[in-house]
Amino acid sequence: MALFADLDEADFSLIHLPIEEVHYNADSVLYETGDEGSAVFTVRSGLIKLVQYLSDGTQRIVRLLRQGDTLGLEVLLDRNYEHAAVALRAAVCCRIPRNVVQRLSEETPRLHRQLMLRWHQSVARADEWITEMPTGPARARVARLLLRILHDEPGGDCDLFSREDVGAMLGVTTETASRVIAEFKRTQVILPADSHRVHCDETALRRIAKDA
Amino acid sequence: MALFADLDEADFSLIHLPIEEVHYNADSVLYETGDEGSAVFTVRSGLIKLVQYLSDGTQRIVRLLRQGDTLGLEVLLDRNYEHAAVALRAAVCCRIPRNVVQRLSEETPRLHRQLMLRWHQSVARADEWITEMPTGPARARVARLLLRILHDEPGGDCDLFSREDVGAMLGVTTETASRVIAEFKRTQVILPADSHRVHCDETALRRIAKDA
DNA sequence: CGCACCCTTGAAATTACTCAAGTTCAGTGG
DNA sequence: CCACTGAACTTGAGTAATTTCAAGGGTGCG
Numbered sequence: 001m002a003l004f005a006d007l008d009e010a011d012f013s014l015i016h017l018p019i020e021e022v023h024y025n026a027d028s029v030l031y032e033t034g035d036e037g038s039a040v041f042t043v044r045s046g047l048i049k050l051v052q053y054l055s056d057g058t059q060r061i062v063r064l065l066r067q068g069d070t071l072g073l074e075v076l077l078d079r080n081y082e083h084a085a086v087a088l089r090a091a092v093c094c095r096i097p098r099n100v101v102q103r104l105s106e107e108t109p110r111l112h113r114q115l116m117l118r119w120h121q122s123v124a125r126a127d128e129w130i131t132e133m134p135t136g137p138a139r140a141r142v143a144r145l146l147l148r149i150l151h152d153e154p155g156g157d158c159d160l161f162s163r164e165d166v167g168a169m170l171g172v173t174t175e176t177a178s179r180v181i182a183e184f185k186r187t188q189v190i191l192p193a194d195s196h197r198v199h200c201d202e203t204a205l206r207r208i209a210k211d212a
Numbered sequence: 213m214a215l216f217a218d219l220d221e222a223d224f225s226l227i228h229l230p231i232e233e234v235h236y237n238a239d240s241v242l243y244e245t246g247d248e249g250s251a252v253f254t255v256r257s258g259l260i261k262l263v264q265y266l267s268d269g270t271q272r273i274v275r276l277l278r279q280g281d282t283l284g285l286e287v288l289l290d291r292n293y294e295h296a297a298v299a300l301r302a303a304v305c306c307r308i309p310r311n312v313v314q315r316l317s318e319e320t321p322r323l324h325r326q327l328m329l330r331w332h333q334s335v336a337r338a339d340e341w342i343t344e345m346p347t348g349p350a351r352a353r354v355a356r357l358l359l360r361i362l363h364d365e366p367g368g369d370c371d372l373f374s375r376e377d378v379g380a381m382l383g384v385t386t387e388t389a390s391r392v393i394a395e396f397k398r399t400q401v402i403l404p405a406d407s408h409r410v411h412c413d414e415t416a417l418r419r420i421a422k423d424a
Numbered sequence: 425c426g427c428a429c430c431c432t433t434g435a436a437a438t439t440a441c442t443c444a445a446g447t448t449c450a451g452t453g454g
Numbered sequence: 455c456c457a458c459t460g461a462a463c464t465t466g467a468g469t470a471a472t473t474t475c476a477a478g479g480g481t482g483c484g
Contacts, residue, residue, distance in 0.1 A: 052343045056424065060343045077325070077332055082339070105324065112317065112324055113289070119331035120289055126338035127294070131264050131272045134346030134383040137471070163431065171346040173473060178432055195481095210268075349439070349473095375463065388440060390464055407449095 022095050030071070030085035030093065037075025039095045043067055046091020047149075049165065050083040061169040063125050064088075066152050070118040076101055088161050134171050136212025141170040142180045143209040146190070146200055156200045157193060232307050242283070242297035242305065249287025251307045255279055258303020259361075261377065262295040273381040275337050276300075278364050282330040288313055300373055346383050348424030353382040354392045355421040358402070358412055368412045369405060 021044070024030065030041060033053060048065040062083060065071055074082050075098045105111050132144050145166065149158045160166075166177040184190045189205060190198040233256070236242065242253060245265060260277040274295060277283055286294050287310045317323050344356050357378065361370045372378075378389040396402045401417060402410045 052339060054343060054347070054424070056422070058424075060347065062339050062342050073328075073335075074332055077328055079332075082336065106321060109318060115328065116285075116289055116331065119328065119335065120286055120291075122335045123285075123331065123338060124294065126335060126342060127264060127274050130274050130338060130342055130345075131266065133342075135266070135272065174430090175432085175474085176472060178430095179472095182432065385441060386462090387442085387464085390462095391440095394464065 019097070019100065020095050022093050024087040024091045024093065026087055026089045028087045028091075030087065031081045032084045033081060035081045037072060037079060037081050037098060039097050040070065040072045040075060040101055041085070041093045041095055043069045043071070044092040044094060046093075047088040048091060048093075049086050049088050051086060051168075052083055059168055060171070061165060063122075063129060064148070064169075069121065069125075073115075073118060073122065076105075076115070088165070089159055133169065138170065138172045138176050138180050139183070140209050140211040141172070142166065142177065142184070143189075143205040145169060147202065147205050147209060150200055150202060150205075156202055157197060158200065159196050160190075160198055231309070231312065234305050234307050236299040236303045236305065238299055238301045240299045240303075242299070243293045244296045245293060247293045249284060249291060249293050249310060251309050252282065252284045252287060252313055253297070253305045253307055255281045255283070256304040256306060258305075259300040260303060260305070261298050261300050263298060263380075264295055271380050272383070273377060275334075275341060276360070276381075277337075281333065281337075285327075285330060285334065288317075288327070300377070301371060345381065350382065350384045350388050350392050351395070352421050352423045353384070354378065354389065354396070355401075355417045357381060359414065359417050359421060362412055362414060362417075368414055369409060370412065371408050372410055 024046070030048065031037075033051075043065050045067055048069075048071065049061050050063040050065065050071065051059050052062050053059050065085075071083075071085055072081060074080075101111075101115075105115065133141060135141070146158070150156060160181065163174045163177040163181070166172075166181070167174045170177065181190070185192065187204075188201065189208070190200050193199050236258070242260065243249075245263075255277050257279055260281075260283060261273045262275040262277065262283065263271050264274050265271050277297075283295075283297055284293060286292075313323075313327075317327065344360075345353060347353070358370065362368060372393065375386045375389040375393070378384075378393070379386045382389065393402070397404065399416075400413065401420070402412050405411050
């Protein structure tokens, strides 16, 4: 339970564990924008996308959440969920009911620091995203995205997600995403392995990511 | 003292007010990236930009902060400032020493909700930025930026900032920013008033902002 | 086996970038 | 008071990159 990492046994006993570990398949929806916020989640494994819809129906992916990240913090302020959260691949999360956190929060001051850390992490992630994703040619953006995923993958292998998702993350069209990825395959920067899985030349990616 | 909006008199008496109201001129620096975090700020008036530097020396503007916004929250986690904060025009801020907040935070649980609200606001602002700024043609982005500024300005008037800043906010070059603004002037979407000040046709802007 | 759905590819058109040269404007000093 | 200077803004022309629209593959699932 990453959220309670620094709470000791006594604190835990307060909880009575209505906390569940939930398993999600790829494309499972954790929650939708506007759903009543019943719980906060922490990611134990897998990869979750936070999606925000634009007025015209298109969607932008606002963050990727991986092991140790938190989502749904806004419910602690009695708000509805402000994004849609969807698993990009099989994932395991801790689902912590809102009132558990709220009650603990009143009783154990130590939790406050943990919560602030979580909030801070969200902001920092968002700021990185703002800085890196929309800058430079599409080629460099895709390279940066790949590098970011590789960061928590063993070896140089990773799953590619759909071109549409890549586009929604980088602010380019699906076609451009496809073209860039196709080019990377041609130039051997990424090598197809199992279905949807590729091996990446990190050195080459780092070079490409620098453009711009 | 917006940060303490919901604290009552008794709480205030705890503080002994080492809190100052600071006045800044345009282009004043509140703090630089990496400075030791001595205080949190809230904006009472004016406009502050949060800047993040890229490895190649260029800069991206990550957020605009206006009345009621908070900056520097990361210092509550004993971190150094993670952005540079610069006044875009004359501004007034409350400067609240870090340990004041930290001490109050231990003593009055009510502050926690306020702090969480602040964090939430930062995340929400960042997410809006991610969603709106890098989407669509430059013309639409500039329009959205203007609309956002107009939102807290009386009438339809506002100050334009430098083309370089506009570029750093929208992820376009200075020249493109200049061209778009020039075009807006030609097509009467914005009308020059006093120096640097313009009157905007909000209806037209809203129409242009939709192109995406 | 066939039907979706996604991915790929092409060609034209748009848009933005680069590089480079003017232009305006505010502030400075004569 | 006016010319001067430097910085910011504007503009142009050529080039590169991306989008658009459209059509053609591939693949997995029923």
